Amino acid sequence: MRKADDLLISLDQITCGYGNEVVLDRVDFSIERAQFTGVVGPSGSGKTTLLRVVTGTVSPAAGSVWQSNGLRLAYVPQVETVNWNFPVTVGECVLMARTTRRGTTSEGSTRGSYGRWAPWPSRDERRLADEMLARLGIGGLADRHIRELSGGQQQRMFIARALLGEPQLLLMDEPTSGVDVKTRHEIVHLLGELNSEGLAIVVTTHDLNGMAAHLPHLVCLNREVIAAGTPGEVLTPAVLERTYGAPMEVLEHGGMPVVVDHYGRDASSVRAIGNSGKSS
Amino acid sequence: MLGSFISQVFGPMELEFFRNALMVSTLAGALCGLVGVFVVLKGMSAIGHGLSHAIFGGFVASTLLGINVLLGAGAWGVASALMIGGVTRRRIIGSDAAIGVITTASFALGLALIAMFDRTARNFEAVLFGSVLGVSLADVLVVAAVTVVAVAVVVLHYRSLLFVTFDPEVAEVSGVPGARLEAILMLVLAASILVTMQVLGVTLVAATLVIPATVARMLTSSFSRMLVLAALIGAGSGFVGMVASYHLDVQSGPAIVLVGAGLFATVFMITGHRGRMRVGDLVSAHGGANSYLKEVRPEDLASPQSRLAVPPQFVPPSSGR
Numbered sequence: 001m002r003k004a005d006d007l008l009i010s011l012d013q014i015t016c017g018y019g020n021e022v023v024l025d026r027v028d029f030s031i032e033r034a035q036f037t038g039v040v041g042p043s044g045s046g047k048t049t050l051l052r053v054v055t056g057t058v059s060p061a062a063g064s065v066w067q068s069n070g071l072r073l074a075y076v077p078q079v080e081t082v083n084w085n086f087p088v089t090v091g092e093c094v095l096m097a098r099t100t101r102r103g104t105t106s107e108g109s110t111r112g113s114y115g116r117w118a119p120w121p122s123r124d125e126r127r128l129a130d131e132m133l134a135r136l137g138i139g140g141l142a143d144r145h146i147r148e149l150s151g152g153q154q155q156r157m158f159i160a161r162a163l164l165g166e167p168q169l170l171l172m173d174e175p176t177s178g179v180d181v182k183t184r185h186e187i188v189h190l191l192g193e194l195n196s197e198g199l200a201i202v203v204t205t206h207d208l209n210g211m212a213a214h215l216p217h218l219v220c221l222n223r224e225v226i227a228a229g230t231p232g233e234v235l236t237p238a239v240l241e242r243t244y245g246a247p248m249e250v251l252e253h254g255g256m257p258v259v260v261d262h263y264g265r266d267a268s269s270v271r272a273i274g275n276s277g278k279s280s
Numbered sequence: 281m282l283g284s285f286i287s288q289v290f291g292p293m294e295l296e297f298f299r300n301a302l303m304v305s306t307l308a309g310a311l312c313g314l315v316g317v318f319v320v321l322k323g324m325s326a327i328g329h330g331l332s333h334a335i336f337g338g339f340v341a342s343t344l345l346g347i348n349v350l351l352g353a354g355a356w357g358v359a360s361a362l363m364i365g366g367v368t369r370r371r372i373i374g375s376d377a378a379i380g381v382i383t384t385a386s387f388a389l390g391l392a393l394i395a396m397f398d399r400t401a402r403n404f405e406a407v408l409f410g411s412v413l414g415v416s417l418a419d420v421l422v423v424a425a426v427t428v429v430a431v432a433v434v435v436l437h438y439r440s441l442l443f444v445t446f447d448p449e450v451a452e453v454s455g456v457p458g459a460r461l462e463a464i465l466m467l468v469l470a471a472s473i474l475v476t477m478q479v480l481g482v483t484l485v486a487a488t489l490v491i492p493a494t495v496a497r498m499l500t501s502s503f504s505r506m507l508v509l510a511a512l513i514g515a516g517s518g519f520v521g522m523v524a525s526y527h528l529d530v531q532s533g534p535a536i537v538l539v540g541a542g543l544f545a546t547v548f549m550i551t552g553h554r555g556r557m558r559v560g561d562l563v564s565a566h567g568g569a570n571s572y573l574k575e576v577r578p579e580d581l582a583s584p585q586s587r588l589a590v591p592p593q594f595v596p597p598s599s600g601r
Contacts, residue, residue: 075450086503092503099439117438117439119435
């Protein structure tokens with residue numbers, strides 16, 4: 001099958017499940033060079049599974065996955081799934097990206113030391129790690145234990161590890177879950193910068209206003225793709241109700257869509273909830 | 281004064297069997313300490329405990345059938361290790377229970393076989409609790425060989441092992457052969473238990489896997505230093521424990537484990553809050569260490585079957601459990 005030159009990966013009619021439960025149902029999903037997509041949907045809507053199909057750690061029950069030749073992709077897991085007490089320093093963590101030979105085709109920059117078996121890093125590797133950490137604004141922290149970093153710094157460390165593999169496509173699972181507003185802004189801006197340098201990025205998020213509304217392209221997912229397009233196109237009450245199974249309202253503020261929960265036609269029901277909450 | 285004390289403590293060095301036993305226990309301690317780092321960090325203590333019990337069944341069966349014990353129990357251990365690995369990896373519901381069934385059934389089979397077919401039972405008590413007696417030079421060489429292999433595996437695959445232990449999913453995405461490495465680790469673990477059980481005792485091997493790594497973790501936050509420290513602590517406990525075993529007339533397994541536990545208590549008190557933070561938090565909010573570990577609730581801490589990276593209070597596993 002001929003694909004457009006810019007296409008990095010394309011999922012065609014993917015169906016996926018665990019046991020008898022269908023998690024993804026005939027999903028089409030494709031990513032082009034330098035695309036920045038947010039996958040939104042409620043918990044259990046198949047967001048993480050979709051990422052896993054893209055990374056290849058989950059094989060679909062039906063459908064096909066097409067990958068551009070020699071695609072280098074990097075995955076950043078949810079920060080919550082990591083054992084932050086593991087005995088490892090920031091520098092050691094970042095250099096995990098250089099464990100295997102796979103994932104590099106660019107000659108010159110990584111010649112010789114890549115896929116090195118020796119337990120200790122070469123001087124080149126240490127320099128590379130330091131440079132990458134500095135580029136992401138956490139320079140000088142290489143010798144710290146990973147626990148000593150703040151939430152935003154931990155996220156940056158993982159991005160640094162991902163970038164050290166020189167990926168064309170970066171996949172991040174819920175990069176802004178559990179971080180404060182300032183950190184969320186920093187992460188969104190950092191990803192925007194990386195994307196403007198030509199890196200394709202896919203993030204999953206359930207944060208519609210803080211994250212999704214700021215992205216150029218969204219895919220609404222709930223077992224199947226409900227809608228795909230710009231935030232202006234997909235953040236509509238009709239699409240959101242089908243995605244989240246609950247009515248929502250979309251306001252506009254400063255040219256951006258703002259999604260708010262919708263508790264019913266008249267405000268009295270909202271007041272009733274408020275009152276019952278107080279009286280008990 | 282000091283001279284006579286030393287000659288009294290190390291007097292038995294003149295006995296060949298004691299020299300061999302001392303070498304085996306030191307090597308065995310180092311080997312289990314090294315392998316134990318992965319057991320602790322991957323939250324596999326239940327597997328280590330189970331595997332040692334599983335191997336006991338193979339040991340008894342091959343002894344009674346007159347098969348070479350290392351081969352027979354080895355094949356049994358490998359089969360159990362792969363079975364446990366497969367069950368755990370697929371995250372089948374109740375994998376803990378599956379481990380319990382496979383390994384405890386194997387242990388029970390061993391005990392049943394002894395009751396039915398063995399008249400003396402002396403041989404087997406040594407395997408249950410560890411014995412200094414009858415350690416030959418061949419035993420020393422076998423333990424040494426497995427130690428060399430284990431060190432080679434850890435050094436040659438250091439980066440991949442670190443990656444896959446810390447972050448299995450991303451490691452897999454990055455092309456690290458996670459399943460193969462896990463199989464290799466399980467085999468090394470099975471081999472380590474197999475060759476050390478004569479000195480350490482089936483029922484006590486799990487403690488010699490967990491204690492040195494836990495003590496090492498309290499002392500360092502670096503993976504490479506933890507490996508070296510755990511091996512040294514294991515070797516030291518093995519050596520001191522064996523000497524104590526001879527003089528106090530206690531089986532070698534309990535002696536070695538008690539020395540390790542004493543060291544644990546000492547380091548626990550000396551490192552204070554810092555050390556406690558390091559091990560204590562192996563099981564805290566970020567207990568979702570890897571694919572095996574899910575959220576750990578406080579009530580899980582009390583259960584010996586909970587798959588914690590490190591048991592919060594140290595309970596040396598006993599055969600009765």
